Amino acid sequence: MHLDIAVLEGDGIGPEVVAQSIKCLRSVEETFGHSFTFKNGLIGASAIKKTGNPLPKETLKLCKSTDATLFGALGLPEFDDNPKAKVWPEQGLLKLRKKLELFANIRPVKVFPSLVKQSPLSKTQVQNTDLIIFRELSGGIYYGDKSNDEDKNSATDTCTYTESEISRIAHLAFKSARSRKKKVTLVDKANVLETSRLWRRVVRNISESYPDVVLNCLFIDNAAVQMILNPSQFDVILTDNMFGDILSDQGSVIAGSIGLLPSASVGLEHAMFEPIHGSYPNAAGKNIANPVASILSVAMLLQHFKMNEESDAVVAAVLKSFSKKIVTPDILGSSKYGTNYVGDFIADNIM
Amino acid sequence: MHLDIAVLEGDGIGPEVVAQSIKCLRSVEETFGHSFTFKNGLIGASAIKKTGNPLPKETLKLCKSTDATLFGALGLPEFDDNPKAKVWPEQGLLKLRKKLELFANIRPVKVFPSLVKQSPLSKTQVQNTDLIIFRELSGGIYYGDKSNDEDKNSATDTCTYTESEISRIAHLAFKSARSRKKKVTLVDKANVLETSRLWRRVVRNISESYPDVVLNCLFIDNAAVQMILNPSQFDVILTDNMFGDILSDQGSVIAGSIGLLPSASVGLEHAMFEPIHGSYPNAAGKNIANPVASILSVAMLLQHFKMNEESDAVVAAVLKSFSKKIVTPDILGSSKYGTNYVGDFIADNIM
Ligand SMILES: CC(C)[C@H](C(=O)O)[C@@H](O)C(=O)O
Ligand SMILES: CC(C)[C@H](C(=O)O)[C@@H](O)C(=O)O
Numbered sequence: 261m262h263l264d265i266a267v268l269e270g271d272g273i274g275p276e277v278v279a280q281s282i283k284c285l286r287s288v289e290e291t292f293g294h295s296f297t298f299k300n301g302l303i304g305a306s307a308i309k310k311t312g313n314p315l316p317k318e319t320l321k322l323c324k325s326t327d328a329t330l331f332g333a334l335g336l337p338e339f340d341d342n343p344k345a346k347v348w349p350e351q352g353l354l355k356l357r358k359k360l361e362l363f364a365n366i367r368p369v370k371v372f373p374s375l376v377k378q379s380p381l382s383k384t385q386v387q388n389t390d391l392i393i394f395r396e397l398s399g400g401i402y403y404g405d406k407s408n409d410e411d412k413n414s415a416t417d418t419c420t421y422t423e424s425e426i427s428r429i430a431h432l433a434f435k436s437a438r439s440r441k442k443k444v445t446l447v448d449k450a451n452v453l454e455t456s457r458l459w460r461r462v463v464r465n466i467s468e469s470y471p472d473v474v475l476n477c478l479f480i481d482n483a484a485v486q487m488i489l490n491p492s493q494f495d496v497i498l499t500d501n502m503f504g505d506i507l508s509d510q511g512s513v514i515a516g517s518i519g520l521l522p523s524a525s526v527g528l529e530h531a532m533f534e535p536i537h538g539s540y541p542n543a544a545g546k547n548i549a550n551p552v553a554s555i556l557s558v559a560m561l562l563q564h565f566k567m568n569e570e571s572d573a574v575v576a577a578v579l580k581s582f583s584k585k586i587v588t589p590d591i592l593g594s595s596k597y598g599t600n601y602v603g604d605f606i607a608d609n610i611m
Numbered sequence: 612m613h614l615d616i617a618v619l620e621g622d623g624i625g626p627e628v629v630a631q632s633i634k635c636l637r638s639v640e641e642t643f644g645h646s647f648t649f650k651n652g653l654i655g656a657s658a659i660k661k662t663g664n665p666l667p668k669e670t671l672k673l674c675k676s677t678d679a680t681l682f683g684a685l686g687l688p689e690f691d692d693n694p695k696a697k698v699w700p701e702q703g704l705l706k707l708r709k710k711l712e713l714f715a716n717i718r719p720v721k722v723f724p725s726l727v728k729q730s731p732l733s734k735t736q737v738q739n740t741d742l743i744i745f746r747e748l749s750g751g752i753y754y755g756d757k758s759n760d761e762d763k764n765s766a767t768d769t770c771t772y773t774e775s776e777i778s779r780i781a782h783l784a785f786k787s788a789r790s791r792k793k794k795v796t797l798v799d800k801a802n803v804l805e806t807s808r809l810w811r812r813v814v815r816n817i818s819e820s821y822p823d824v825v826l827n828c829l830f831i832d833n834a835a836v837q838m839i840l841n842p843s844q845f846d847v848i849l850t851d852n853m854f855g856d857i858l859s860d861q862g863s864v865i866a867g868s869i870g871l872l873p874s875a876s877v878g879l880e881h882a883m884f885e886p887i888h889g890s891y892p893n894a895a896g897k898n899i900a901n902p903v904a905s906i907l908s909v910a911m912l913l914q915h916f917k918m919n920e921e922s923d924a925v926v927a928a929v930l931k932s933f934s935k936k937i938v939t940p941d942i943l944g945s946s947k948y949g950t951n952y953v954g955d956f957i958a959d960n961i962m
Contacts, residue, residue, distance in 0.1 A: 340801060340828070350802040380736055380840060401752075401770065401804065408805040413774035415809035419752065423764035449853070450691060451701040453752065454759040458766035477691065481860035482889075488839055488864045489731060502800070506857060509832040513839045538833075 262295045263565065264326040268319065268356075270304040271349060272539025273549035273599075274332025280551035280603025281330060281558045284577075287607040288562065288570050299326060303356065304334030304349035304539070314352030320359055323530065328561055329360075331534035332554065336541055349539075358398050361527035364429045365397040365504065366436075366560070367536055369491070369511035369521060374582040378516030378591055381488065386514050391494040392440070393511065394433040395504025397525055399425045400455070402501045421455045421500065426462040432526075433498040434470040441495035445476045447483040447503050455500070463498065483507060487514070508536055517590040519550025522557035524564060531564055533557040547598035550588040552578055555606055577609035612916065613646045615677040619670065619707075622656040622700060623890025624900035624950075625683025631902035631954025632681060632909045635928075638958040639913065639921050650677060654707065655685030655700035655890075665703030671710055674881065679912055680711075682885035683905065687892055709749050713876035713883055715780045716748040716855065717787075717911070720842070720862035720872060725933040729867030729942055732839065737865050742845040743791070744862065745784040746855025748876055750776045751806070753852045772806045772851065777813040783877075784849040785821040794846035796827045798834040798854050806851070814849065834858060838865070859887055868941045870901025873908035875915060882915050884908040898949035901939040903929055906957055928960035 267282070269275040285296050301319035308314050323329045331353075339348040356362075371379065371389045379386045404418030437444045446463050448456035460477060467475040478486065480503045486493065487510045499507060512518035521536040535553030543549050555578060562571035581587060586605045589595045597605075618633070620626040636647050652670035659665050674680045682704075690699040707713075722730065722740045730737045755769030788795045797814050799807035811828060818826040829837065831854045837844065838861045850858060863869035872887040886904030894900050906929060913922035932938060937956045940946045948956075 335802065348802065354803065380733060382731060385731055401768075404767075406805040408809060413809075414771060415805040416755075416769060416771045417752075417804045417806050418767060418769050420765060420767045449856075451686065451699065452705065453768045454757040454766040455768050458759060458764075462764075481856050484835060484857050484861050485864055485869065488861070505800075505832050506835050510835050510839070513836055518836065 261565065261567065263328060264297050264299065266323045266326040266329040267298045267300045268303045268323075268329060268331045269300070270332040270334035270539060271306055271336055272333055272541040272544045274334060274539055276544070276547070276549050276599050277535065277551045277554040278330060278332040280599060280606070281554045283603050283607035284555050284558050284574055284610060287610040288574065291573070291610055292567070292570050294567075294570075303331070303352045305336040305339060307352060308347055308349060312347070314347055314349050315355045320356065323356065323360060323532070328564070329530070329532040330558070330561065331532050333535065333537060333539040335539045354402060356532070357525060358403060360530040360532065361398060362525040362530060362532055363396060363398045363425065363527050364432050365395040365523055365525045367393040367395060367508040367511065367521065367523045369393065369508070369514055371515060372579065372582055374579070375516050375591065379514060380516075381514060385489070386491060388492040389514050391491060391497060391511075392436060393497045393499070393504055393508045394429055394436070395508060396425065396429050396500050398527075400501035419453070419455050419502075421458055423458070423462050426459055427466055430463050430466045430498060433496050434466060434473050437473045437496040438470065442473045443476070443495035444473055445478055445483075445494055445497050447478050447480050447497055447499040447507060449480050450477065451479060459500065480506075484510060487511065512536065517550060518553070519588065519590045520552050520556070522553050522560055524557070524560040526564070531561070533561040547600055548589055549599050550590050551599050551603045551606075555603070573610045577606045580609050581606050612918065614679065614916065615648050615650065617674045617677040617680040618649045618651050619654045619674075619680060619682045620651070621654050621683040621685035621890060622687050623684055623892040623895045625685060625890055627895070627898070627900050627950050628886065628902045628905040629681060629683040631950060631957070632905045634954050634958040635906050635909050635925055635961060638961040639925065642924070642961055643918070643921050645918075645921075654682070654703045656687040656690060658703060659698055659700060663698070665698055665700050666706045671707065674707065674711060674883070679915070680881070680883040681909070681912065682883050684886065684888060684890040686890045705753060707883070708876060709754060711881040711883065712749060712878040713881060714747060714749045714776065714878050715783050716746040716874055716876045718744040718746060718859040718862065718872065718874045718887055720744065720859070720865055722866060723930065723933055725930070726867050726942065730865060731867075732865060736840070737842060739843040740865050742842060742848060742862070743787060744848045744850070744855055744859045745780055745787070746859060747776065747780050747851050749878075751852035770804070770806050770853075772809055774809070774813050777810055778817055781814050781817045781849060784847050785817060785824050788824045788847040789821065792846035793824045794827070795824055796829055796834075796845055796848050798829050798831050798848055798850040798858060800831050801828065802830060810851065831857075835861060838862065863887065868901060869904070870939065870941045871903050871907070873904050873911055875908070875911040877915070882912070884912040898951055899940055900950050901941050902950050902954045902957075903932075906954070924961050928957045931960050932957050
């Protein structure tokens with residue numbers, strides 16, 4: 261198979277981790293006889309520095325014209341700390357998700373048996389955790405009308421959802437549950453928010469078309485507790501953009517490091533693959549960042565294109581790195597292996 | 612001192628836990644020579660069932676005319692599961708907070724040395740945790756314009772903050788930090804939300820008047836992780852209504868049970884004291900609910916009225932119940948002590 265892949269390295273540790281993913285894709289190419297081409301685009305702080313724009317037109321065009329996008333990470337603290345800034349790196353990612361209509365961000369959270377000890381939670385709590393979060397990614401408070409009125413000294417964000425925005429991701433979640441443990445948990449704040457009440461109504465209606473799947477509803481405050489206390493109760497979690505952002509980061513506590521969790525952002529026409537972690541600027545250039553989240557995102561990319569055997573081979577190589585303890589220091593504080601070495605090991609073991 | 616106290620038991624386990632708090636206040640009355648009068652009001656599901664209104668006028672009048680309100684818990688699942696309901700229990704609490712202008716919800720999270728083992732997190736992680744959350748309580752997305760348009764099949768919630776809403780709670784947070792570890796962490800999502808950017812601007816300005824206090828900013832997704840990984844890094848957390856709801860529930864994971872965490876909701880004229888837990892309907896009437904969150908809310912009430920010795924005496928009695936293992940089953944699964952027995956023990960040990 262031939263795939264054209266847009267590569268957006270972004271900021272901080274982005275370039276380093278993406279470099280390892282490309283090694284892995286090269287290895288898949290060779291082992292399985294595919295052909296991948298990689299085309300780089302600018303995004304985030306590095307794009308602002310070079311062009312003034314966190315998402316230059318060329319980048320958007322590139323992502324629209326390729327088969328898939330591999331994204332690293334973005335953001336730099338110098339932008340967070342400037343409340344008067346008119347542009348900042350995250351706007352690039354948010355705009356890209358919107359323009360590509362990537363409405364579903366799929367974030368699996370698994371506990372790898374060989375890493376159970378790395379989780380700060382107890383073994384009984386986390387073992388058997390195998391959940392997947394379907395986070396709505398192109399609507400909600402991230403994209404509603406906003407204002408920040410310096411004169412009135414007030415600011416507003418608006419959260420809007422329509423039935424169709426909810427139903428398209430809900431169907432994906434129910435379909436996924438069908439091939440898994442047949443349980444969907446809708447996370448919302450229906451005792452306070454009207455948008456949550458709409459989510460409940462729409463999702464309940466849809467659930468009637470999936471009689472083999474059980475639907476539960478949980479308030480976000482309780483869900484944030486349950487994710488830690490008893491994560492193995494979950495199968496598929498379905499939630500909105502903001503709640504999904506919070507809950508999926510919490511998933512990293514279960515897995516043992518935020519450097520382990522991949523994601524796929526999908527729409528009807530486009531798909532992007534990105535670690536859930538940020539740009540971690542303090543680690544940039546130090547060869548200590550964990551490349552596994554990016555590499556597992558590549559496994560999701562391969563699966564997306566039905567290259568299941570290839571995807572399994574990437575996951576198997578990652579598991580081998582765990583069992584041989586070829587891991588970065590976020591996993592084993594005492595580890596002497598760097599980003600590059602771990603990337604090489606995994607790429608070499610894709611077979 | 613004489614205090615008139617409005618008592619709103621609410622639903623589920625509300626009445627049972629509040630009954631223990633009243634025992635404790637009676638004991639304080641006797642031991643320290645005060646006089647407290649208690650006047651009951653309806654709220655929540657029980658108010659809806661009797662009057663059709665989750666916050667009957669008389670209840671609001673009662674809370675306005677008394678010195679403080681002691682609140683239990685509210686909510687029943689039959690209301691959550693009815694998306695067409697026009698009234699539901701939580702509206703009573705939200706309206707009460709708004710009408711009493713309780714703009715700051717203060718939620719301390721402490722790990723009691725004798726309960727460290729009860730936390731699902733490791734001892735090294737949680738020990739030394741002593742943080743306090745200042746959650747804005749009468750603004751934000753809880754109270755902005757809402758709509759739910761059945762024809763258009765769309766719903767909207769609006770989050771608005773003004774400078775003055777932010778600044779009044781920010782001052783409380785900085786003042787509290789001054790008497791503590793001198794650190795305020797503002798939790799927001801300033802890389803996405805305009806309201807968060809306003810929070811950052813206002814809070815940064817205010818921080819200049821507190822040069823002895825260090826201000827940090829953290830994104831909510833990261834904060835939700837840090838609350839679990841390394842809670843002892845925090846001193847005072849300052850955040851908006853929705854993020855505060857989520858983060859403070861997470862605090863219960865640190866403490867070991869949601870049945871342990873009290874809160875004070877304060878405004879310029881009124882104050883209400885309430886456990887952070889919900890109505891836990893499955894436990895209602897079974898004499899298993901933990902009364903400690905409600906009793907520690909009483910300790911916050913006493914402190915609010917500068918009865919510091921009295922407040923300390925209540926806390927000391929609670930600590931004694933922990934060290935004697937006179938605790939409910941949420942703390943020690945094997946515990947044979949019920950709500951009533953624990954309440955009696957604590958009340959009897961206020962001295
Ligand atoms: C960088 C930021 C805008 C982004 C988000 O909030 O969606 C990130 O936290 C994520 O989860 O992908
Ligand atoms: C009952 C509910 C409306 C309430 C809230 O979200 O504020 C509760 O979760 C709390 O934290 O006090």
